[in-house]
Amino acid sequence: MTASEEPLLPGCLYVVATPIGNLGDLSPRALSLLSRVDLICAEDTRTSGQLLAAFGLHKPMVALHDHNEDRVAARLVADLGAGKTLALISDAGTPLVSDPGYALVKAVREAGLELRAIPGPSALIAALSVAGLPTDEFSFAGFLPARASARRERLRLLAAETRTLVFYEAPHRIVECAEDLATEFGPGRMVCLARELTKRFEQSLRLPAGELAAWLRADDNRQRGEFVLVVAGAPATESRASLSAERTLKVLLAELSPSRAARVAAELTGLKRKPLYELALQLGAAEPGPEGDQPDN
Ligand code: SAM
Numbered sequence: 001m002t003a004s005e006e007p008l009l010p011g012c013l014y015v016v017a018t019p020i021g022n023l024g025d026l027s028p029r030a031l032s033l034l035s036r037v038d039l040i041c042a043e044d045t046r047t048s049g050q051l052l053a054a055f056g057l058h059k060p061m062v063a064l065h066d067h068n069e070d071r072v073a074a075r076l077v078a079d080l081g082a083g084k085t086l087a088l089i090s091d092a093g094t095p096l097v098s099d100p101g102y103a104l105v106k107a108v109r110e111a112g113l114e115l116r117a118i119p120g121p122s123a124l125i126a127a128l129s130v131a132g133l134p135t136d137e138f139s140f141a142g143f144l145p146a147r148a149s150a151r152r153e154r155l156r157l158l159a160a161e162t163r164t165l166v167f168y169e170a171p172h173r174i175v176e177c178a179e180d181l182a183t184e185f186g187p188g189r190m191v192c193l194a195r196e197l198t199k200r201f202e203q204s205l206r207l208p209a210g211e212l213a214a215w216l217r218a219d220d221n222r223q224r225g226e227f228v229l230v231v232a233g234a235p236a237t238e239s240r241a242s243l244s245a246e247r248t249l250k251v252l253l254a255e256l257s258p259s260r261a262a263r264v265a266a267e268l269t270g271l272k273r274k275p276l277y278e279l280a281l282q283l284g285a286a287e288p289g290p291e292g293d294q295p296d297n
Contacts, residue, residue, distance in 0.1 A: 003032035003138075009116065010083040013076075013108045017094040017120030020226075021199035023054055025121045028159065031055055037087040041076060043100050045285065047091045058187075069103040076104060080113045094122040096262040098142050098168055126164050127228035131164075131192035134233065138164040142175060146277070150153060151177065154276040156185035159244040160269075162233040169227045178212035185209055190232040211259055212241050241285050249280050 006029065014033050019025040036038060037059055041064040042048035052059060064072050079084060090099035108115055124140055141158060144151045144167055158165060169177050181191060186209025194204040203222070207215060209231070216222050248268055252261035262277035269276075 002046075002274075003027075003029040006032065006034055008033070008085045008116050008261070010085060011080045012085055012114035012116055013080060013104070014087045014116050014118055015095050015105065016089050016118040018051060018085050018092060019091050020093045020121045020123050020126065021196055021202075023116065025198060026051075026055065028116070030118050030120055032059075034087055034089070036057070038084040039076075039079065039086050041072075041086060041088045041104065041208065043090040048089055051089075059062070060246050063289040064102050064104060069100055069156075073104040073107040077111050077113065080108060081111065086142075092121075092123075094126065097124060097140075099123050102116070113286050121198070123168065123194075123228050125229050126197045127194035127204070128164070128166060128193065131230035132196065132206055133164045133190065133192060133230055135164065138166060140166045143168050143170070144173075146173065148180070152180050152184060153272065155180055157271060157275060157279055159184050160234050160244045162236055162244070162248065164233050167229045168182065169229055169230070171223055171225060171227065173221055174227050175213055175216050177229070178209070178216055181229070182209040182213065185231065185234075187211075189234075192230040194228040194230065195222070197228070199225070201225060245276060245279065247270055249276060250285055253280060253283060 013140045014037060015036060016030045017027075018030065034052065034055075038047065038060070040052070040059050042061050043063070043065050045061040048061065057203075062072065062076070076086060082096050088095050088101050088104060090096075090101065093099070097107065098101075105115065123276060128135055139161060141154075144154055167177075181189070189209045190206060191209050191212055192204060192206040195210060197204070200222070206216075214253040223240060243249060246264045249261055252264050256264065258280035260278055262280050263272050265276045265280075266269070266273040270283045
């Protein structure tokens with residue numbers, strides 16, 4: 001079946017990946033569906049309007065971003081329930097990957113309505129595919145915290161992770177992030193920096209963490225654009241000595257409240273309780289525990 005012959009499913013939300021730079025990466029299937037749905041939900045209607053205009057499309061759009069998603073999702077679920085077809089796109093790449101869309105997709109699932117993924121570009125997968133680091137198992141860590149102390153603490157929590165790690169980073173923090181990586185993971189840990197993927201000034205290189213900040217500083221242009229960092233996992237021997245904070249918490253959370261799990265994990269790993277508690281909440285234990293869970297100091 002070709003893209004244009006695929007019938008639209010009434011009442012379906014299509015989650016559509018769009019290019020991360022190179023417009024040639026919009027798939028024929030994505031284009032065909034975007035041209036036929038009733039409404040397009042976009043993170044930023046101006047940015048997505050420009051993308052669609054480049055393909056000669058002018059469609060009704062609704063803005064869906066972190067600040068209005070819960071409210072707008074209810075209305076969109078009603079539209080889907082009435083048989084409309086909707087597409088969800090973000091500014092670039094795959095929606096929900098460090099982008100809005102989770103509340104809407106969850107609401108559509110809970111309403112028992114149809115969903116279809118229209119796969120395509122994602123900076124995470126593109127970077128991983130050229131990093132030359134193990135891909136059999138990896139962990140996507142999204143954006144690191146903006147505040148220096150919180151960023152270092154998060155890196156400390158991840159330092160013993162044996163799987164390849166993938167981070168997104170903003171240009172104004174890339175040098176600081178490189179310095180923190182070398183400090184927390186050790187200067188010898190291999191890192192692949194992928195910059196401006198699929199765009200004119202695309203660059204990707206692999207080097208030890210201890211050399212990354214100097215490489216970035218050597219030319220201001222190297223600090224411009226969009227970045228993915230792919231970091232080698234800790235050697236297995238190192239991680240045996242120092243338990244992975246995330247794995248430890250996951251096991252403990254199956255039995256304990258987040259604050260208790262954080263307290264035990266702190267004992268086992270030697271890390272501080274507060275960041276472990278925050279990580280415990282992120283790992284899906286957002287509900288207060290049996291004792292009105294609060295972080296221990
Ligand atoms: N949903 C997107 C995806 O699937 O990749 C990611 C959205 S997130 C808000 C934006 C971040 O993705 C950027 O700050 C950067 O870290 C990364 N990114 C997006 N496009 C990129 C590109 N062309 N090259 C390198 N990194 C990119």
